[in-house]
Amino acid sequence: xxxxxxxxxxxxxxxxxxxxxxxxxxxxxxxxxxxxxxxxxxxxxxxxxxxxxxxxxxxxxxxxxxxxxxxxxxxxxxxxxxxxxxxxxxxxxxxxxxxxxxxxxxxxxxxxxxxxxxxxxxxxxxxxxxxxxxxxxxxxxxxxxxxxxxxxxxxxxxxxxxxxxxxxxxxxxxxxxxxxxxxxxxxxxxxxxxxxxxxxxxxxxxxxxxxxxxxxxxxxxxxxxxxxxxxxxxxxxxxxxxxxxxxxxxxxxxxxxxxxxxxxxxxxxxxxxxxxxxxxxxxxxxxxxxxx
Ligand code: ADP
Ligand code: MG
Numbered sequence: 001x002x003x004x005x006x007x008x009x010x011x012x013x014x015x016x017x018x019x020x021x022x023x024x025x026x027x028x029x030x031x032x033x034x035x036x037x038x039x040x041x042x043x044x045x046x047x048x049x050x051x052x053x054x055x056x057x058x059x060x061x062x063x064x065x066x067x068x069x070x071x072x073x074x075x076x077x078x079x080x081x082x083x084x085x086x087x088x089x090x091x092x093x094x095x096x097x098x099x100x101x102x103x104x105x106x107x108x109x110x111x112x113x114x115x116x117x118x119x120x121x122x123x124x125x126x127x128x129x130x131x132x133x134x135x136x137x138x139x140x141x142x143x144x145x146x147x148x149x150x151x152x153x154x155x156x157x158x159x160x161x162x163x164x165x166x167x168x169x170x171x172x173x174x175x176x177x178x179x180x181x182x183x184x185x186x187x188x189x190x191x192x193x194x195x196x197x198x199x200x201x202x203x204x205x206x207x208x209x210x211x212x213x214x215x216x217x218x219x220x221x222x223x224x225x226x227x228x229x230x231x232x233x234x235x236x237x238x239x240x241x242x243x244x245x246x247x248x249x250x251x252x253x254x255x256x257x258x259x260x261x262x263x264x265x266x267x268x269x270x271x272x273x274x275x276x277x278x279x280x281x282x283x284x285x286x287x288x289x290x291x292x
Contacts, residue, residue, distance in 0.1 A: 009287030017255070017270035018280045025266035028250045029284035031231045035179060035277070036210075036222065036244070038236035039190035039197060040079060042254055043176075043204055043274075044166040046237065048079050050087035051147065052163035054138055057154075063089060065160045068112065069152050072119050075100040076108050080150060083164050084119075103127075105191050105214040107150070118153040121193055123212075125151050125158065132158055143195035146203060168203055175274035176205045182281070185230070189213060189221055189244070219243035235277060237261055252277060 006023045013020050020026055037043050053062050070088035073081035075097065088094075097110035097117070106127065107120015118128055122139065125132050130153045132139065142149040142163045150162040180186055187208045188201045197211040210221050218234075222244050225232050234241065234248035237257025242264045245251030253265035256272045269276040 005287055009283050013267075013280060013283050016276065016279050016283075018276055018283070019268040019270060020280075021266045025250060026284050026287055028231075029233070029267065029281060030288035032184065032233050032250060032281065034185045034187065034225055034230040034232045036187045036189050036225065036232060036234045036248070037206070038218075038234075038238060038241050038244075039188055039192060039200060040166060041237040041257065042235055042241075043172050043188065043200065043206075044168055046079060046166065048083040048148070048164045048166035050083050050162055051165045052142075052161075054135075054161040054163070055159075056135060056161065057159045060159070062160075065152060066162075067094060068117060068154070069119055069150075069160070069162065071095045071097050071112065072100070072108055072110050072117050075110070076102060078108075079166070080148065080164055081108075084150070084162065104216075105212075115155045116153075119150060121149070122151065125153060128153070128156075130156055130158055134158075135161060140195060143193060144199055146196060146199035148192055148196050168200065169274065171274055172204050175278055178275075178278045179281075180205065182278075184281075187225070189218055189234075191215060191240070215240045216243070219247040222247040235274075252280065 009026055010020045040046055055062050066088045070085045071094040073084045095112055097112055100110040102108050103124055106124035109118045135158055139149045147163045147165045150164055152160040186206045188206045189210045190197045191213050194211040197209050201209045222232055222234055232248050233250040233252055234244045235252045236245055237254040239258045239260050242260045245264045251265035252267045253261040255270045262268050267280055
């Protein structure tokens with residue numbers, strides 16, 4: 001490709017709301033064979049909502065348990081925290097939580113009235129020696145329908161299950177079908193649990209899932225694919241995607257995501273639309289097709 005044709009490729013991309021950092025980004029994008037997608041906020045809407053509360057307490061009412069969970073989540077910026085706070089009746093101040101802590105990739109904890117409260121995934125409960133056996137079947141059912149089960153434990157006892165759903169973006173399945181037809185290997189990368197991730201991947205038409213990844217493990221997952229000889233693009237939106245965007249042969253940031261993701265990425269999609277990934281790769285391929 002001549003410098004002129006690369007400049008015109010970058011220009012055509014810009015007309016479609018695709019910002020390409022430099023000629024090298026376009027060049028690299030024409031060499032890709034593997035596309036890795038973050039789940040939350042990239043394949044999904046990224047606006048999770050509480051859809052069910054299963055009360056295991058035998059005494060407290062649902063509203064009280066939800067307020068306890070919301071009180072704890074006030075210290076968290078995780079999208080799941082927003083879903084829980086939005087669903088709770090926060091009229092009247094929420095109780096104050098002491099000794100708040102986040103457990104990376106697992107959840108949050110704190111103390112209320114001298115009692116330990118835990119809120120998070122099964123890994124958090126196992127780590128804190130809370131027995132989840134009696135609720136396992138219900139937890140599995142939630143995950144199998146693509147929801148994320150969030151577990152609430154009070155004083156060492158599993159007390160409630162919160163079902164939280166983050167639906168696929170409306171265009172995800174169609175855009176991924178086009179990418180698959182073009183011959184790309186499609187991969188989902190997420191910190192969410194395997195059962196939930198696989199259910200969402202099935203809906204989206206992705207057959208390879210890397211799940212249960214701790215926040216600092218996303219870049220390492222990209223390295224592993226590269227060591228298999230793959231040319232990898234990472235498509236993500238979150239702060240925790242930035243290291244993986246930097247590690248990938250091409251980092252593609254979804255517009256509307258975090259500033260850090262956008263600063264790190266070689267390509268930024270101004271449209272919040274996965275069809276823009278197809279457009280970006282098509283322009284890269286067309287521009288570099290005649291390369292010697
Ligand atoms: P992701 O953004 O892909 O969900 P994270 O590493 O942020 O990855 O979180 C992994 C998992 O840890 C979540 O799916 C959830 O089960 C649990 N978790 C993390 N933070 C919270 C929180 N504030 N409240 C409840 N659960 C949480
Ligand atoms: Mg995300």
